[in-house]
Amino acid sequence: MTVERIVSTWTFGLSANRAGWKVLNKGGSSIDAAEAVCCACELDLEADSVGLGGLPDMNGEVTLDGCVMLGPGQHGAVAALGHCPHAASVARLVMEQSRHSLLVGRGADQFAQQHGHQKKDLLTEEVRERWLEWKRTGGTTIHGTGSGHRAGQLPIDDTIGVLAIDKEGTLAGACTSSGMAYKEPGRVGDSPLIGHGLYVDPQVGAAVATGTGELVMSVCGSFLAVEELRRGQSPEASITTVLERIMKSLHVKPEHQVAMLILLPDGSWSAGAIRDGYVTAEINHTGEKLCRPSLVLLPS
Numbered sequence: 001m002t003v004e005r006i007v008s009t010w011t012f013g014l015s016a017n018r019a020g021w022k023v024l025n026k027g028g029s030s031i032d033a034a035e036a037v038c039c040a041c042e043l044d045l046e047a048d049s050v051g052l053g054g055l056p057d058m059n060g061e062v063t064l065d066g067c068v069m070l071g072p073g074q075h076g077a078v079a080a081l082g083h084c085p086h087a088a089s090v091a092r093l094v095m096e097q098s099r100h101s102l103l104v105g106r107g108a109d110q111f112a113q114q115h116g117h118q119k120k121d122l123l124t125e126e127v128r129e130r131w132l133e134w135k136r137t138g139g140t141t142i143h144g145t146g147s148g149h150r151a152g153q154l155p156i157d158d159t160i161g162v163l164a165i166d167k168e169g170t171l172a173g174a175c176t177s178s179g180m181a182y183k184e185p186g187r188v189g190d191s192p193l194i195g196h197g198l199y200v201d202p203q204v205g206a207a208v209a210t211g212t213g214e215l216v217m218s219v220c221g222s223f224l225a226v227e228e229l230r231r232g233q234s235p236e237a238s239i240t241t242v243l244e245r246i247m248k249s250l251h252v253k254p255e256h257q258v259a260m261l262i263l264l265p266d267g268s269w270s271a272g273a274i275r276d277g278y279v280t281a282e283i284n285h286t287g288e289k290l291c292r293p294s295l296v297l298l299p300s
């Protein structure tokens with residue numbers, strides 16, 4: 001049975017998934033496909049929460065977080081990458097070409113350049129104008145990430161989290177994000193933290209999180225989801241446990257959102273969110289689509 005498929009977070013996943021599907025179609029691996037999806041999104045200037053064109057911190061500096069994972073012992077991550085749009089690719093280099101799991105800041109940039117990535121300015125002129133406008137209008141903190149989930153507003157995008165399965169049945173995951181818009185300099189979210197933004201166990205399943213990283217990091221969101229699967233829970237029940245844990249243990253504000261996406265080794269998947277607005281992009285041999293989550297804890 002064909003299980004090959006890619007699922008990724010938010011609307012921008014739809015076009016980014018096509019880059020990954022090309023890889024799977026040619027017989028490529030799930031990690032190659034997940035990386036290709038991230039690369040496409042990182043170069044999409046419309047995506048203001050990922051890669052080039054991502055919104056900066058409060059000082060106007062764009063810093064990127066990302067990670068990749070195949071399983072325990074096979075993962076890599078970068079945080080506060082400042083001069084290369086391809087956080088997921090550099091994370092993969094960390095996994096494959098270093099003795100480490102996570103590189104940050106200047107060291108991450110140096111590592112990227114040593115491995116062939118050109119030094120690049122990540123702040124586009126359009127985003128610089130938006131940052132200046134944000135400062136002119138008072139520079140209030142925007143909770144959530146990317147454009148921020150603001151209560152009462154329509155869906156926006158955030159971290160792209162990608163889960164893929166190839167024809168060998170190998171699961172892989174990747175995330176890439178510019179993090180919370182206008183964040184404190186030095187802030188790192190859940191996206192580069194294994195077990196928080198992403199966790200993959202090849203025998204059990206893979207989970208990614210998107211939304212307000214501080215909430216996900218409080219409950220080890222992706223690790224918790226996979227551990228619930230390991231205990232025999234369904235994907236929906238596992239996601240519900242994570243989201244309810246967040247709701248119970250933290251002060252969740254109207255502007256906060258968290259969504260979780262799970263892919264199982266049989267190719268089936270499920271998603272859930274605290275609020276309306278989150279969508280999953282799916283591509284497989286029958287086509288592509290955007291899907292509403294099967295569970296929303298606080299529907300509007």
Ligand code: GLY
Nearest residue numbers: 179180189211213
């Ligand atoms: N979920 C991405 C972040 O909080 O940075």
